[in-house]
Amino acid sequence: MNYKKSKIILLVSVLTLVGCNYSQSVTAKPPHQQDLQTTPSLISTQPNTSDLATPLTYKIETYNSQVMGASRTYGVSLPPGYKQNLKQSYPVIFLLHGGHGYPTDWFIQNKGQALKTVEQLYTTGKLPPSIIITPDGNDKRGSSPYWDPQYIDGPNGKVSTAVGDELVKVVQSRYRTLTNPDFWAIGGLSSGGWGAMNVGLHNLDHFSILFSHSGYFQDKSGPKNSPITYIKTISTPAKKRLRIYLDSGKSDIEEIGEAKGFTEVLNNLKIYNSFRQFPGSHTWQYWREHLADSLTFVGKQFRASEIAHRDETLGFNRDKNTRSY
Numbered sequence: 001m002n003y004k005k006s007k008i009i010l011l012v013s014v015l016t017l018v019g020c021n022y023s024q025s026v027t028a029k030p031p032h033q034q035d036l037q038t039t040p041s042l043i044s045t046q047p048n049t050s051d052l053a054t055p056l057t058y059k060i061e062t063y064n065s066q067v068m069g070a071s072r073t074y075g076v077s078l079p080p081g082y083k084q085n086l087k088q089s090y091p092v093i094f095l096l097h098g099g100h101g102y103p104t105d106w107f108i109q110n111k112g113q114a115l116k117t118v119e120q121l122y123t124t125g126k127l128p129p130s131i132i133i134t135p136d137g138n139d140k141r142g143s144s145p146y147w148d149p150q151y152i153d154g155p156n157g158k159v160s161t162a163v164g165d166e167l168v169k170v171v172q173s174r175y176r177t178l179t180n181p182d183f184w185a186i187g188g189l190s191s192g193g194w195g196a197m198n199v200g201l202h203n204l205d206h207f208s209i210l211f212s213h214s215g216y217f218q219d220k221s222g223p224k225n226s227p228i229t230y231i232k233t234i235s236t237p238a239k240k241r242l243r244i245y246l247d248s249g250k251s252d253i254e255e256i257g258e259a260k261g262f263t264e265v266l267n268n269l270k271i272y273n274s275f276r277q278f279p280g281s282h283t284w285q286y287w288r289e290h291l292a293d294s295l296t297f298v299g300k301q302f303r304a305s306e307i308a309h310r311d312e313t314l315g316f317n318r319d320k321n322t323r324s325y
Contacts, residue, residue, distance in 0.1 A: 042178060043128045043306050044079070044088050051080035052123055056115040058107045058132070063170050067162040073136050074167060075103040077115055078175070079129030080122060089176045091130045091302050093295070094163070094207075096137050096188030096195045099148040103134040111284050117291045126292075127299035131175055135163045137188075137195055151195030152225045153202075160225075163195075164203030182241065182305035185298045187211030189287045194219065197227035197244075204238045209301045211245035211294040213287050214255045217262040228262050232269065244273040245297040247290055249280035 058077040065072040079090055095114060097105040106112035114132065121127035137149040139156035153160045164186070171177060178184075184207045188196040193215020200210040223229035231239075244266060248255045256277060263275040274297060280286035 041306065042089075042180075042309055043091060043183065043302055044081075044085065046125045047080040047122055047129055051084070052119070054080065056080070056119055058115065058134075060103060061174075063167075065162055065166060067158045067166045068140070070140075072162065072167075073103055074170075075107055075132075075134035076171075076175075077107070077118070077132040079131060081129070082131075082176075086176075089178050091128060091183040092133060092171060092175075092177050092185070093130050093298060094133045094135060094184075094186040094196070096135060096151070096163070096186070096192030096199075097149075098188065098190035098192045100143050100145045101137065101149070101192070102143060103136050106134050111288075112291065113288055114291060117288070117295065121292060121295055121299065126296045128302050130302075131171070131177060133167070133171055135167055137163060137192060148191035149195065150221075151191070151198050152219070152221055154221060154225075160199050160202050164199040164206060168203070168206045180305070180309070181206050181208045182308075183302055185209035185211065185301070187213070187245070187294055187298075188215070189213040190215065190282065193246075194227070198225050198230075201227055201230055201234065204234065204241075208241045208305075209243045209245075209298055211297065212247075212259075213290060213294065214248050214252050214282055215246070216255060216258040218258070228258075228265055231265065231271070239269055239271050242271050243297075243301045244271060245276075245294050246273065247276040247278060247293060249282065249286045250277050251279075251281035255282070 056077055058075050060073055060075050062071055062073050082090070095106045097103065106114040118127065118132060122129060137151055137159060139150045139154070139159050141147070141156050143149075149159070150156055151159050151163065168184070172179065181204065186196045186200045186207045187193070187210065190213070193212030194217060196212055197210055197215065197217060198219070200207040217226060217228040219225040246259045246263060248259045250256065259275055263273060266273040276293065278286070278290055280289070
């Protein structure tokens with residue numbers, strides 16, 4: 001091969017390489033665009049209008065509780081479009097009843113009317129479509145007007161484990177749920193507000209969002225079941241993940257005092273929380289009116305967790321405000 005022919009071959013090779021590189025730089029999408037397009041959304045967006053046209057309903061379901069040694073019930077309301085969107089998984093919200101209560105309390109007309117509130121929040125986009133669960137919080141003594149349910153693992157049954165672990169696993173096996181605890185919330189009213197804090201804090205592998213209406217935070221069974229004390233013992237990573245909402249009626253003097261004391265502890269521990277006071281007292285009217293406030297808080301946390309999950313998936317380092325590939 002002569003010198004002139006060699007130069008021509010070399011020149012053609014160089015031009016070919018340059019052309020390949022140029023073609024790649026024009027047609028290939030930037031890494032962050034590729035990631036954004038291929039990273040699926042964890043939580044559903046605002047439901048379709050056609051889905052919202054069908055009123056929400058609930059059912060009472062039964063399961064065999066090994067923890068309680070008996071058949072137990074729970075209420076469930078599935079989100080709009082659940083049967084149509086077969087590839088979509090959903091956040092979960094547990095709503096606990098109060099004293100001498102039942103799993104139907106949050107749903108029925110003369111008490112919680114929760115589905116009316118939930119529908120409004122879905123429509124306005126303040127709460128992403130979620131699976132609503134109302135556990136039976138009663139212990140082996142059953143429901144009674146003479147005492148509150150014991151949301152503890154105690155002599156009358158392991159209610160905390162039954163609600164906060166066993167029922168969680170039943171729900172995960174029966175419905176399309178997100179498993180990350182950042183997409184699981186538990187809340188309640190009165191003794192159910194205390195129960196939500198107690199059950200939630202003892203089951204932090206399942207719940208990151210806790211909320212209470214007119215609850216209390218000290219229990220006669222001792223510090224293990226008194227959230228105001230027990231929360232000091234949880235790990236630092238768990239404290240960082242927790243999101244807590246509290247409210248109470250201004251006429252509920254005792255409960256307001258409990259909430260203020262608990263909020264002070266939360267602030268000292270640097271646990272994210274919101275405490276609100278509204279006109280009202282210890283009544284279903286108050287709880288009906290302010291369920292929207294707690295669930296709006298829950299919805300914000302679900303959305304924030306969705307963003308955080310996307311950032312983590314995309315390798316986004318928020319401390320340095322840079323991407324890592």
